[in-house]
Amino acid sequence: MVKEKKVIITNKTGLHARPAAQFVQKAGKFDSKIEIVFEEKEVNAKSIMGVMSLGVGKGNEITVRADGEDADKAVEELVDFIEVEMAKEDE
């Protein structure tokens, strides 16, 4: 089962540093294969090196794509993490 959703990064540091580490750890909890797509590049969402190498900054749109049993839940929770948890960082 493949599921994907687009999301815009709104926090100021983008998907770097601490937010990236937390995101990767969260992705690692799911069994599905999870990828982030950004500007034609696809990386493993469970890899900190992969995620940071994308250089996703504030205002960029990425696609979170999951393939596996828990794909639905993975996409929903990861998008939610970006929209809610990461946005909190700026408050």
Add this chain to the structure above:
Amino acid sequence: MILLEGIAASPGIAIGKSLLKLEKEIEIDKENIENDQVEQEIEKLHNALTESKKQLQELKEETAEKLGEEKAEIFAAHLMILDDPEVIPAFENKIKDNKLNAAAAVKEVIDEFAAMFAAMDDEYLRERGSDIKDVGMRVIKNLLGIEDIADKMDEEVIIIADDLTPSDTAQLDTEKVLAFVTKEGSRTSHSAIMARSLGIPSVVGVGSELIEKAENGMKIIVDGNSGKIYFNPDKSTLDKYEEKLEEYEAEQERLKAFKDKKAETKDGHQVEIVGNMGNLKDVVPILDNGGEGVGLFRSEFLYMDRSELPTEEEQFEVYKEVAEKMGDKPVIIRTLDVGGDKELPYLDFPDEMNPFLGYRAIRVCLERDDIFKPQLRALLRAGSYGNLKIMFPMISSLNELLAAKEKVEEAKAELKEEGLEYNPDIDLGMMIEIPAAVMIADKLAREVDFFSIGTNDLIQYTVAVDRMNEQIAGMHTPYHPAVLRMIQKTIESAHAEDIWVGMCGEAAGEELLLPFLLGAGLDEFSMSAVSILKIKEVLTKWTLSEAEEVSKKVLNLGTVADVKDYLNKIKK
């Protein structure tokens, strides 16, 4: 005897034997492996990874215990790299596909990743490149069975290295390290900062001659005050330094007693002894040396080494961090002081005939809301997290001061409307560094909560001496009677309006000048962290009334030489 010179990065003197820690010692065999060796190399790789993770886990725990959680975070980041699902297969593929031995495979992968990160715009990501190298070298050392330098330290040594990484310094038995000397680096590189927080001398940026001349077990003198290093010193040099070292050690021991004591005179008159800072990391030495706050936080570093203005959020994070680290201790942050000798490439200012008399500091900020407002907003917001105070530089008239205060009010109104948290009662102060400000100090004092005298510029403008011009450098002295009268007049005008006065130029940390400043009524002395303990000690030798006598006498003297002679004569 060989004499080399570098950057004096951490004060003190060390005499001892050298121990070299050089990356060049690691040689990786690049010869390809046979097909039937692939499995064996992969197994070796995994053993080395397991060993590396074990070491990192231990380092993380030890560092957290010794230096705090924050310093240990770096090892958590290293562990994450070794757990990364992309990195491990990359190592394996180099072995399988390119038929490299495990060490060469790891080297190639880390070089590729490091190059990728080094090419990024974001400073944070560029730094991650060195983490990757650092963690990769650990795996390689484990693969090659290279003993770590820490295992070779059976006596006290002076470490000589290309550069030192957080991994290196965390592994060293710091009790046995007398000094760091590095080929690379600046005052802000990791080894310099580490040396200062450990309180050991360090000379950095010595250059490649260091590596060419140094051998293991050589007798070396490191002078962290002047940046000199002597290899195999002759007898007279050695005698001289042994004597200096003894004096220095005795003094350090004596001064430790002042760390947690309040800054006060013999008769209990209290003043504040605080530190100057030029970047976030300076908080540590200020606190370690018993600083009672920050008297001058130069905000310029936030604007340097980048291609655009820092955002409000970026500034807010930094100010908040300092405020929180200092707790209830005061932190005075000076708003942007650019122009003059400090240029920012992305602010395209025209060249000027007299930059020090030109478009700089508050003169720029008052015209540029895009620069000033984000800084004021960030400061007001961070003011909710500690005892922050805002200080304006280069005020020469009442109009400028009122205009700056108006900007603060505007920023407050904006924050209020946006519902953001901020400190509405934040203290506002100004630098006294222009003679015009001294002459109208009585008027200015009614509009601020404090003054801080910036002696470097005040001398320059009072004596009309360009402080960057080496030919007339001798004229740039705080002992000029005109400068001393400027200081006295400033304090008198401030006290008449019940506001306090600090000093944040180099002169505040001068032992010789202390009785004069104390007697003139200075309330706060802000200096480099390394001077704090010494000044606290000198303070205890004087009573306020004695200092007042000194001050009166000094104000009657006519020349720099007379002032210095007198102060030297009465020095305690």
